[in-house]
Amino acid sequence: MKVAVIFGGQSTEHEVSCLSAASILDNINGHEVVPIGITKSGEWFFTNASSKDIASGRWTELEKYPVFADLQKKTLICCGNPLAIDVCFPIVHGKNGEDGTLQGLLELLGIKYVGSGVLGSSVCMDKITANRLFESAGIRRAKWFPVLKGVNDGLEDIKTEAAKLGYPIFVKPSNAGSSVGITKCFDENGLEKALETAFAIDSRLVIEKSIEDPTEIEVAVMGNENPIASGTGRIISSNEQIYDYDAKYLSGTSQTLIPSGLPNDLENAVRQTALRAYSYCGCKGLSRVDFLIGKDGEININEINTLPGFTSISMFPALFIATGMTYSELIDKLICYALN
Ligand SMILES: Nc1ncnc2c1ncn2[C@@H]1O[C@H](COP(=O)(O)OP(=O)(O)O)[C@@H](O)[C@H]1O
Ligand SMILES: [Mg+2]
Incomplete structure (x- = not known):
């Protein structure tokens, strides 16, 4: 298969996306990869840069070739030629990546892609809409x-x-x-x-x-019609009040615990809730479903991330690796879901 890995993008999570893409490039097996980077100003380029240069952001300074969308020929074009792509793995987080816009473009081009479609992506990106859906599905959350x-x-x-x-x-x-x-x-x-x-x-x-002193729990879910859920992982943030950008990416002192240590019945209830939320919001391919467990053990959903961080140490891959799968097998599985 020819797999286009699209990364970078205009959101605050640009750097994380580059790290995720580098991990995918390093671990993808048996496929030809076409790396396409999106700069912080939103330009698309094909790049031959090494995964190391993609991870560091240096790829933007190296030779790169503009990519265009040709809606007549329904293909991406580079250097005047169509990029023959079988499937796309967009790993662009946040705005214009995870919110249905990129997915819409790929739909118009008729290119299959990993992850949720336009609806699931946009619904989960918008907290107001996602909250309303959780409520209508009877899934508890903070008032x-x-x-x-x-x-x-x-x-x-x-x-x-x-x-x-x-x-x-x-x-x-x-x-x-x-x-x-x-x-x-x-x-x-x-x-x-x-x-x-x-x-x-x-x-x-x-x-x-606010759910005071919450236990922050995350579940990885993948699949289409009959999705599967990983076990639960726990985030212990270095910032007590908010698991914020600094705590997530900069200070390096936040901890993730897999398994989370939740009692069995709670663990199972959280996983079932994650599956229900995933299906109810129209998610496909993969998502990370995040929870805030209250002091009395009440399960509050927080949000669904349809294109979660995907470095080999990110929570989503780590949760499935903990079930015995390798990172490479995980990539393969997601590509299969995209093709089906
Ligand atoms: N209702 C809440 N009660 C307690 N902590 C919360 C609540 N909402 C958010 N937080 C904290 O703030 C962090 C970021 O909130 P979140 O809604 O996940 O935003 P984002 O979409 O930017 O990740 C959470 O990971 C959690 O640490
Ligand atoms: Mg969050």
């Missing part, structure tokens, strides 16, 4: 309400609603990722600033009650 710019964004009204939830609360952009624009507010004094911070990212916000 919340939406705030829409120009609709219900009056400070006094928001204060009244927030007081009903009870502090502390989280103020989040509906569409973002990497904890960007998220603030934890301990009382109404911080609310105005938190709203400003989140509105700088998105015109749609989520305000939700």
